[in-house]
Amino acid sequence: MPAFLGRLLDLIYPPLCPVCGCLLTGGEACLCTACRYHLPRTRFEDFRRNEACERLADRLPFDKAYATFRYLKESSVQRLFEQFKYHGDKRLATYLGTLAAQELKERSFFDGMDLIVPVPLHPARLRQRGYNQSHLIAQALGKCSGLPVETEALGRKLETRTQTRKGPWDRQLNMQDAFVTVRPELVSGRHVLLVDDVLTTGATMLASARSLREAGCRQLSFFALALA
Numbered sequence: 278m279p280a281f282l283g284r285l286l287d288l289i290y291p292p293l294c295p296v297c298g299c300l301l302t303g304g305e306a307c308l309c310t311a312c313r314y315h316l317p318r319t320r321f322e323d324f325r326r327n328e329a330c331e332r333l334a335d336r337l338p339f340d341k342a343y344a345t346f347r348y349l350k351e352s353s354v355q356r357l358f359e360q361f362k363y364h365g366d367k368r369l370a371t372y373l374g375t376l377a378a379q380e381l382k383e384r385s386f387f388d389g390m391d392l393i394v395p396v397p398l399h400p401a402r403l404r405q406r407g408y409n410q411s412h413l414i415a416q417a418l419g420k421c422s423g424l425p426v427e428t429e430a431l432g433r434k435l436e437t438r439t440q441t442r443k444g445p446w447d448r449q450l451n452m453q454d455a456f457v458t459v460r461p462e463l464v465s466g467r468h469v470l471l472v473d474d475v476l477t478t479g480a481t482m483l484a485s486a487r488s489l490r491e492a493g494c495r496q497l498s499f500f501a502l503a504l505a
């Protein structure tokens with residue numbers, strides 16, 4: 278869209294903060310300064326010992342794990358995630374991914390990593406939504422860190438039915454064979470940062486990770502935008 282058209286649209290539909298509804302000022306992108314400041318964050322001090330690591334522990338060796346925000350019920354983070362997952366607001370996934378990436382870069386999180394792989398969305402869901410939010414988050418991380426983002430490496434194969442009523446164990450069984458490394462040469466011998474939007478039980482991350490491991494990936498680290 279040409280810049281003047283964007284400015285014209287801003288005049289007709291002034292950009293509002295999706296959390297509090299206030300009018301955004303010129304310098305504010307996506308969120309107002311106050312809402313950005315108050316986003317619930319995990320603030321984990323250690324990349325190797327934290328709640329995200331605990332969700333993924335004892336099942337597979339890995340280097341680091343981190344989640345930037347807390348996915349609390351009725352919180353601003355929940356509202357923003359709903360916007361980019363179900364209401365097509367892709368910009369918010371990129372925006373939050375960039376906020377997270379800047380902090381991670383300052384703290385040398387990406388040191389030693391070779392590439393970023395987003396957890397793929399099921400093809401049916403991808404058709405319905407039109408984009409994979411984890412891919413957008415991975416792109417934001419890639420842009421900030423300089424690491425390549427590889428979407429061709431990992432694929433999704435089985436229909437995984439809605440998991441809301443299943444317990445953690447059922448979820449893990451359900452996810453176990455959902456992923457396949459379709460391009461092993463892309464990950465073989467490399468340190469892969471696996472990226473997803475939300476970390477809940479860890480079943481999705483671990484199923485993806487297992488597939489990458491079997492394909493010869495040397496080391497793994499995990500990043501989720503939020504910890505539920």
Ligand SMILES: [Zn+2]
Nearest residue numbers: 294297309312
């Ligand atoms: Zn606000």
